[in-house]
Structures are given as structure tokens and as C-alpha cells.
Amino acid sequence: MVSFKYWDDCVDPEDLEAMWQQPAVRKEWIDVGETQGQKVHLSRDPEGQPYLTQQRCGFATRFLLLIYLMVLFQAVAEIVTSRHFDTHIDPEMICTIAELESNRQPLAEQHDKKSKVTTVGIMQISPATAESMAKEYQxxxxxxxxxxxxxxxxxxxxxxxxxxxxxxxxxxxxVRTEEFMVRAYKGGTKKATHKSTLPYWKRYISVKETFTPRCRKHSNGPTTQAPTSTALDSSNSGCSPLIYLRRKNSSANAYKNHSTTVKRNKVGKLRQPLRFLSQSFPEDMREMWNNPEICNEWNKSNQKRGKVLFTLDSEKNPCLSRLELKAVAEIIVNNYFSTMGIKPTALCALAEMVSMRNVDGTEERTGLMGIDYSTAFRLYTEVGFRDYPIDYEEDLTKPFVSMYFGAAYFAWLSMYEGSERDLQFVIQAYISGPENVNPEGICPEWAKFEQTLAGFEFRERNGGRCNVM
Structure with a gap:
């Protein structure tokens, strides 16, 4: 198996020198204790795991590594395109495809069982494609x-x-368009206009927004600047690879998606199938049925496996009972966030506040947890929360998907700007945006959360007994 301990093991000396000449890279390396002229480590985390391999690590560690990797990879893309491709290939395109293909992991490897093709590396190139290009261009x-x-x-x-x-x-x-190139890169030239590659193109457009225009090659040399914080908003100054989850100056009470058109019915609600299974993955439904309280509740209401219907509220909108909400939160936390200190009851209380457990969400917020598409998509592409797909805004009307990305955003806020945050900060930031948190002022959201949370914890202490609604 291929492995590298130092940058020197996987790049030529002149390439390493070019990396040192990049201001952002130089700063990152010096900040972690590297010295020019000596070997540059690929490992710097406490467990000695390589930065540039895929591994499971704590949220804070993973978050910082993603920023680190973004700085380094942008430098590689700029050096390669400026040396060999002049203005023909945009480094932003390289960065974006690498993000989608491998999460910028040089040692990534994928094998397609159907085509029996193995792709490797940052750009997920197959040896056959590389050999073909080598012959084509000599x-x-x-x-x-x-x-x-x-x-x-x-x-x-x-x-x-x-x-x-x-x-x-x-x-x-x-002469081909950028869309043709990107979709053909994913699915081959025969699928460049096929519906199967359209979601990939949409993801590409969203991810590319994170690489600002100043990432591009300049005649006077790179102007990339190192990140100074991990704020939600991008300042657009320099090419700071900040991970930001909401657009600058966006309203704290208006979570809107600017890239996806959603079909709505006459009253403005998202069109929503009423069956629980149609909005869930089979393994999630199995866990729901394996929950004794849920199984008992569904059997009492004559629900059948594969045909579980959502409860309807007074306005005939699909919603979860509090018992169902608690079960969904527990499944998501236990499966994906068990080491992050998130309590399922806290997520339940948030869902109660932002959506009243409505599966579609509200006019202002999408889905059970009120997460907007751009936030969820950046958690998926930039922070590495990829256990559920997020191709369209409608995906966020699926209870497990919304709960997952709500928990991911909760975890992200708990380490906002690299500092561990208390629960009051996280709740205020979740509802109003981290830039609007006022820890010294009166916060009605926090008071309401405490009251709502107390209700869920009371039910938990009393054996989980609660009404369906």
C-alpha cells in the first residue's frame, strides 16, 4: 500500500521549493513548526496519522486539517496550471473537482465494481486514462x-x-463548455448530457463558489493569503480558504437556498410524500422498528412495515410525533455523533422550536431542523459530513437527513472559530446566526430552548412516556 511520511516523499525538490514560495503555504508550514531545508511532515495530529490520508478523527481536528489541506492543495493546483497549461485550465476547476472526487486526499482510491475501473489520487485518475493522455500528448x-x-x-x-x-x-x-467538461470528467463523454451527471454539476457549482476569483493565476505571482479565522462568512479578500456556511449579510431568520428551485404546492409548502419510508433509508427504518417504543406506537396505530404514514398536524401537514422525533435524534447521534457530546434531547428541542416537528419545515426554514441547503451542502463538501447525500433542497425534507445536518451544524458551532463553545452560544448561533449572538443580553431564544428542553428531558426521565402529539 502506498504511504508517505513527508512531502519530500511525494513531490520533486523543485515542486517542494515552489510550495515554499507560496505565501499561504509558507505560513501554514512555519506555524506548525516546519523549517525550510528540512523534510516537511505529512503528519502533525496527536495520533500521528497522516494529514493526507483519509482517517476518522475528532471534529475539531478534522476541521483544522481541512483548512490546512485546502491551502496546500490550492497551491499545487496553481503551480501545475501556471507551469503547464497557461490560461487553458482554471485552477478553481481543479480545486473543485478534487474536492468532489477525493476531498483533496492524495492517497484516496476507489474501485467501480461495475466497470472494474480503479481511480486514485486527488483527482481520481485511472492509470488507463493517464496512459491514454500520455500517448495523446506525447x-x-x-x-x-x-x-x-x-x-x-x-x-x-x-x-x-x-x-x-x-x-x-x-x-x-x-470547443466545449465548462459544464460539458465537468460532467464528462465524472461520467465520461457519453454521459456529459445525461441526467445521471446533473447532480454532480450542481454540486460542482456550489463548491466552486468557495474558491474566490483571486485564487486564479496572476501575472505578478500568487496572492493567496493564509486564513486568519474560521468564521462563517467569507470576506472575499485574498483567497482565504475559510469554511463558511452561510452567505455574507444573510438574514438570521431567512434561511434561503439561492441555487435550487423547489416545487411547491398551492399553499407554498414543499411537496411531500406522506409515507415515512419514502423519506428514509431502509436501514434507518429498521432501527426505528427495532425501537420498542416506536414499534409499540406504530403497531397501536396499525402501521405496517414499508407503509408507515406520517402524522398530520391540524393543517394537514406531515410531522413527527415527539416519540418519533426522539427516536430519529437518538439514531443519528448514536450512529454519527456519539463522541461529540451532543444530546438527542437538545436536537429534539431545536426541532420543536424551528419547525414544530413539521417534516417540510416552515416558510422561512427548510425541513425538520430548519437547515438551509447552502449550509448543509457546505457541511457536506467542506467539513466532511458525508454520511447522507445532499443533492437537492428536497433532500432536507427527509427527517433523517435534516436531523443529521442539524446535528452537524450543532457540532460545527460547538467549535466556532476554533474555540469550544457552551450550549447557550450554540443554541443562539443555531437560531440567529453566530454573528448575532449576544451572551450578555437577554435572549428569548435561549429561555424558550430551556423550557422546551425541560419538557423532553422530563419525558426521558419518566421512561419516555409522551403523547403522540
Whole structure:
């Protein structure tokens, strides 16, 4: 198995020197104790795990590593495109595809059982594609034949990924659009206009927004600046790789998606199937049925496996009972957030406040947990919460998906700007936005949360007994 301990193991000396010349990279490396002229470590976390391999780690560690990796990879993309592709390949495109394909992991590897094709590295290039590009352009810079492991080297992988994009840009001697190139990169030229690659293109557009225009090559050299904080909003100054989850100056009470059109019915609500199963994954429903309280409740109301219906509120909108809400929260926390100190009852109280347990959400907020699409999508693409797919805004009207991303946002806020935050901060920030938290002032949201939480904890202390509504 391919592994690297130092940057020096996977890049040529001139490439490493070029990395040191990047201001943002230089600052990051110096800040973690690296010295120019000595080997640069790929490992810096407490457990000695490589930065550039996929691993399970704590939320705070993963968050900081993602910022670190973004700085380094942007530098690699800029160096490769400026050296070999002039203005033909945009480094933003490289960065975005790498984000989608491998989460910027040089040692990533995927095997497609159907096509029996293995793709590797940051850009997820197959050895066959690399060899084809080498023959097409008579590339002698890197020798692929007989040494497929060379594709794990970041500069090599990016070079062949960019070469493939260049080839796609003039496929069949026609100038191709960015959309064609991206969709063909994902599914091949035959699926560049097929519906199967459309979600990938939509994700690409959203992720690309995080790489600001000043990431592009400048005639006077790179102007990339190192991040100074991990704020939610991007200042758009320099090319700060900040992870931001909501657009600048967005209203705290108006979570809106600006990139997805959602079909709505006559009263303005999201169209929503009434069956629980149609909005859940089979394994989640199995866990629900395995919950004795849920099983008892559903049997009493004559629900059948595969045909569980949502409860309807007074306005005939689908919603969860408090018992169902508690079960969903427990499943999500136990499966994905058990080490992060999040209490299921806290998520239940938030759902009660922001949506009244309504599956569609409200006019202002989407879904059970009131998470807007742009927030959920950035948690998925930038912070690494990828246990549930999030292709469309409608996905957030699925109870388990909404609960998952609500918990992810809760976890993110608990380490806002790199500092551990108390529950009062997290709740205020969740509801009103972290920039609007006023810990010294009167906060009606916090008082309401305490009251709502007390109700859920009282039911928990009394054996979980509660009314269906």
C-alpha cells in the first residue's frame, strides 16, 4: 500500500521549493513548526496519522486539517496550471473537482465494481486514462507505464487530471463548455448530457463558489493569503480558504437556498410524500422498528412495515410525533455523533422550536431542523459530513437527513472559530446566526430552548412516556 511520511516523499525538490514560495503555504508550514531545508511532515495530529490520508478523527481536528489541506492543495493546483497549461485550465476547476472526487486526499482510491475501473489520487485518475493522455500528448514528463503508483503523487495526479480536462475542452474538435467538461470528467463523454451527471454539476457549482476569483493565476505571482479565522462568512479578500456556511449579510431568520428551485404546492409548502419510508433509508427504518417504543406506537396505530404514514398536524401537514422525533435524534447521534457530546434531547428541542416537528419545515426554514441547503451542502463538501447525500433542497425534507445536518451544524458551532463553545452560544448561533449572538443580553431564544428542553428531558426521565402529539 502506498504511504508517505513527508512531502519530500511525494513531490520533486523543485515542486517542494515552489510550495515554499507560496505565501499561504509558507505560513501554514512555519506555524506548525516546519523549517525550510528540512523534510516537511505529512503528519502533525496527536495520533500521528497522516494529514493526507483519509482517517476518522475528532471534529475539531478534522476541521483544522481541512483548512490546512485546502491551502496546500490550492497551491499545487496553481503551480501545475501556471507551469503547464497557461490560461487553458482554471485552477478553481481543479480545486473543485478534487474536492468532489477525493476531498483533496492524495492517497484516496476507489474501485467501480461495475466497470472494474480503479481511480486514485486527488483527482481520481485511472492509470488507463493517464496512459491514454500520455500517448495523446506525447508526454515524457512523467512515466506512467510500469509505475501506476506514481499517480498518488500530488503534482503528477493534478497534472494528468488537468491534461484530461484539456482533452475534454476540445473533445471531437469542438470547443466545449465548462459544464460539458465537468460532467464528462465524472461520467465520461457519453454521459456529459445525461441526467445521471446533473447532480454532480450542481454540486460542482456550489463548491466552486468557495474558491474566490483571486485564487486564479496572476501575472505578478500568487496572492493567496493564509486564513486568519474560521468564521462563517467569507470576506472575499485574498483567497482565504475559510469554511463558511452561510452567505455574507444573510438574514438570521431567512434561511434561503439561492441555487435550487423547489416545487411547491398551492399553499407554498414543499411537496411531500406522506409515507415515512419514502423519506428514509431502509436501514434507518429498521432501527426505528427495532425501537420498542416506536414499534409499540406504530403497531397501536396499525402501521405496517414499508407503509408507515406520517402524522398530520391540524393543517394537514406531515410531522413527527415527539416519540418519533426522539427516536430519529437518538439514531443519528448514536450512529454519527456519539463522541461529540451532543444530546438527542437538545436536537429534539431545536426541532420543536424551528419547525414544530413539521417534516417540510416552515416558510422561512427548510425541513425538520430548519437547515438551509447552502449550509448543509457546505457541511457536506467542506467539513466532511458525508454520511447522507445532499443533492437537492428536497433532500432536507427527509427527517433523517435534516436531523443529521442539524446535528452537524450543532457540532460545527460547538467549535466556532476554533474555540469550544457552551450550549447557550450554540443554541443562539443555531437560531440567529453566530454573528448575532449576544451572551450578555437577554435572549428569548435561549429561555424558550430551556423550557422546551425541560419538557423532553422530563419525558426521558419518566421512561419516555409522551403523547403522540
Amino acid at each position: 508526454i515524457s514528463l512523467y512515466k506512467i507505464e510500469g509505475d501506476p503508483d506514481i499517480l498518488y503523487r500530488p503534482f503528477v495526479n493534478v497534472y494528468f487530471g488537468a491534461t484530461y480536462l484539456k482533452w475534454l475542452s476540445n473533445f471531437e474538435n469542438k
